[in-house]
Amino acid sequence: MARGIRGHDYVTEPMVFGRLFLAGDAAHLVAPIAAKGMNLALHDAFLLGDALVARLTEGDGSRLAGYSPACLRRVWDYQEFSQWLSELYHGTAAGDPFRAGTTLARLRRLFTSPTAAAAFAEQYLGTAAGRADDPRWRLPHAVDGP
Numbered sequence: 001m002a003r004g005i006r007g008h009d010y011v012t013e014p015m016v017f018g019r020l021f022l023a024g025d026a027a028h029l030v031a032p033i034a035a036k037g038m039n040l041a042l043h044d045a046f047l048l049g050d051a052l053v054a055r056l057t058e059g060d061g062s063r064l065a066g067y068s069p070a071c072l073r074r075v076w077d078y079q080e081f082s083q084w085l086s087e088l089y090h091g092t093a094a095g096d097p098f099r100a101g102t103t104l105a106r107l108r109r110l111f112t113s114p115t116a117a118a119a120f121a122e123q124y125l126g127t128a129a130g131r132a133d134d135p136r137w138r139l140p141h142a143v144d145g146p
């Protein structure tokens with residue numbers, strides 16, 4: 001397994017090792033600013049629960065095999081959004097005029113562009129998550145089967 005670590009954030013990838021399946025904060029920790037940690041943990045739990053039921057009742061292991069990549073698409077989406085939001089909230093306080101300038105540009109865009117505001121709302125509410133789950137955007141993660 002590899003760990004992507006940045007500050008207090010991390011992602012364990014893949015979230016599976018043999019018959020060990022990680023979920024929630026054990027697999028990924030996301031900056032609290034966007035309030036996504038519990039949502040991601042629940043998403044993992046629902047996927048893993050359904051996958052275990054399919055494996056144990058129907059002998060179908062395909063969902064367990066797809067568990068890690070299905071979770072990680074959403075995890076990386078929210079990691080990126082949380083970092084973006086942290087910069088939006090704190091960038092002007094960094095004492096760096098360049099960061100302050102780009103942060104104010106982001107804020108201006110949010111308040112002046114309905115398209116930018118709608119994209120922001122989608123990420124914040126989680127209604128854009130379906131696109132993160134779209135298999136066409138699947139990254140080539142190594143998956144350890146059960």
Ligand SMILES: Cc1cc2nc3c(=O)[nH]c(=O)nc-3n(C[C@H](O)[C@H](O)[C@H](O)COP(=O)(O)OP(=O)(O)OC[C@H]3O[C@@H](n4cnc5c(N)ncnc54)[C@H](O)[C@@H]3O)c2cc1C
Nearest residue numbers: 023024025026027030032034035036037038039040041042
């Ligand atoms: C202050 C704060 C505010 C937050 N606000 C939000 C929010 O608004 N929205 C949001 O989506 N997320 C929020 N989060 C993040 C969210 O709480 C976590 O991402 C989420 O609880 C992770 O769920 P989990 O089940 O993976 O881990 P946990 O909720 O930490 O559950 C792990 C459980 O395992 C137990 N445990 C640990 N070791 C052992 C052991 N050896 N044996 C048996 N049991 C053990 C622990 O006691 C705990 O009950 C917040 C987190 C914090 C700290």
